[in-house]
Amino acid sequence: MSLAQATLAAATLTAPSDGVVQSVNLVVGTLPGSPAVVLRATGYQVVVDVAEQDAPYITVGQTGQASFTALGATAPVAVVQEPTVGSDASSAAGATVVSFPVTLAITGPPPGLLPGMSAQVSWTAATKTNVVAVPTGALRSGDTGDVVQVLVNGQPQTTAVSIGLSTTSLTEITSGLRAGDAVVTGTTG
Numbered sequence: 001m002s003l004a005q006a007t008l009a010a011a012t013l014t015a016p017s018d019g020v021v022q023s024v025n026l027v028v029g030t031l032p033g034s035p036a037v038v039l040r041a042t043g044y045q046v047v048v049d050v051a052e053q054d055a056p057y058i059t060v061g062q063t064g065q066a067s068f069t070a071l072g073a074t075a076p077v078a079v080v081q082e083p084t085v086g087s088d089a090s091s092a093a094g095a096t097v098v099s100f101p102v103t104l105a106i107t108g109p110p111p112g113l114l115p116g117m118s119a120q121v122s123w124t125a126a127t128k129t130n131v132v133a134v135p136t137g138a139l140r141s142g143d144t145g146d147v148v149q150v151l152v153n154g155q156p157q158t159t160a161v162s163i164g165l166s167t168t169s170l171t172e173i174t175s176g177l178r179a180g181d182a183v184v185t186g187t188t189g
Contacts, residue, residue, distance in 0.1 A: 080103050
């Protein structure tokens with residue numbers, strides 16, 4: 001191979017996947033930095049965090065909706081990558097909460113959608129009927145796990161519970177409560 005051919009081969013950039021070149025960070029005469037070339041996938045994706053109790057129910061192919069406030073638009077989404085590795089974060093109550101990232105493809109992007117725009121995503125991963133459920137805001141983290149306050153003879157008592165499926169509004173209680181127990185959901189004063 002001639003020197004000219006070797007130089008040309010060394011100057012050729014090959015993308016690791018299909019996409020659109022979003023930016024090239026190269027300066028003639030210097031070694032490339034990191035990243036030298038930024039690719040944007042040909043489609044749009046959104047990554048959302050799900051609670052650890054919901055992660056086992058997420059499967060590739062589940063569908064839902066994404067809402068884009070900046071555009072006043074919605075678009076269909078589909079799960080393309082199941083949760084694999086969790087990350088720790090602190091909750092408002094100071095407890096450690098584990099969440100798992102899930103990748104969804106935006107299957108019908110609205111006009112004007114740009115990479116990096118925020119979205120709110122909803123989809124149904126699982127459903128259950130005839131369960132005991134409490135408002136999600138009634139749950140607290142105790143020393144040994146999740147707890148709720150239950151009224152017993154007019155007085156709140158801390159009760160340990162085990163949780164199942166959860167949404168932003170309701171959480172399934174798999175043990176620790178019975179149907180009809182009065183759960184404290186807030187305080188007044």
